[in-house]
Amino acid sequence: MIIACPACSTRYVVPDSAIGVDGRTVRCAKCRHSWFQAGPELPPREEPAAAQAPVTTAVTEPEVPAASVEPVPEPPVVPRPVVRPAARVADETFDEAPSSFDHQPPFRPRRNMAKVWTIAGVGFAVLVALLVALATWLGLPSWLPTAHGTFGSGNPDLVLAFPSERQDRRTLPNGxxxxxxxxxxxxxxxxxxxxxxxxxxLRDAKDKVVYTWNVAPPRELLKPGESVTINEAVTDVPKSAKVAEIGWKPE
Structure with missing residues (x-):
């Protein structure tokens, strides 16, 4: 039998046995539409002609049985060939061979992570080199904690001497x-x-600054070859103080 899709009118040639007498659900391979296809129509059954009643005449003759009428078989119907792929029935999709002209999604190549990390590393190295060059040329900004040292550079003609043996660190009797x-x-x-x-x-055992104080020199001006002695003492220093450092106050 020949069936046609009610959505796109695509026609298919299928055997009667595939649809069955009760019909079944099929799906179009072109537009994916599903519908219920009724079974083939069966030819009406022809009842044999009723036997004719014998006719009695005045002349007694032997009874002749009535001739039975047999249905004349109809010539077979040759289906017209339809150039379409045969439909696959029973809730299956009619699949057609993929065409070389069908639209395909664009190809997305996989990322090379090694290349990405290499580019990122090179960019970071260039940025660090640029920052170092700027710091060398312009100097560090004043807001950075490392921009200034703990002590000032001082005057090379002034020699500051505070030997360790002349430093006294102790606990007084009152604690x-x-x-x-x-x-x-x-x-x-x-x-x-x-x-x-x-x-x-004054620094602790971890080299952390725990105490500082400024000392004003007893003389503000020294002549060539002249020296001045400085004696300083302070109380209530932190108990964690272990090391003393003495230098010029930074400007």
């Missing part, structure tokens, strides 16, 4: 922590030099 230091400042140059303030820094 107060005491620290004292004694040293000298000498002008080794050939010109009078101004003496800047002195900075004393």
């Amino acid at each position: 107060t922590e005491y620290f004292g230091a004694s040293g000298t400042v000498t002008n080794v140059g050939k010109q009078p030099q101004e003496v800047p303030p002195i900075l004393i820094v």
Whole structure:
């Protein structure tokens, strides 16, 4: 039998046995539409002609049986060939061979992660090199904690000497922590030099600054070859203070 899709009118040639007498659900391979296809119509059954009643006449003759009428078989119907792929029935999709002209999604190549990381590393190295060059040329900004050291550079003609043996660190009888230091400042140059303030820094065992104080020199100006002695002491220093550092106060 020949069936046609009610949605797109595509026609298919299928055997009667595939549809069955009761019909079944089929699906179009072209538009994917599903519908219920009724079974083939059966030819009506022809009842044999009723036997004719015998006719009695005055003349007695033997009864002749009535001739039975047999249906004449109809000539077979030759189906017209339809150039379509045969439909696959029973809730299956009619699949057609894929065409080389069908639209295909664009190909997306996989990312090469090694290449991506290499490019990122090169970019980071270039950025670091640029920052180092700028810091070398312009100097570090003042807001950075490493822009200034703990001590100032001072004057090379002024020699600051606070030997460790002249530093005193002890606990007083009343429990107060005491620290004292004694040293000298000498002008080794050939010109009078101004003496800047002195900075004393106390650090703990982890090299962390725990206490600082400024020392004003007893003399603000030293002549060439002249020295001045400085004696300083402070109480209530932290108990964690272990090391003392003495230098010029930064500007």
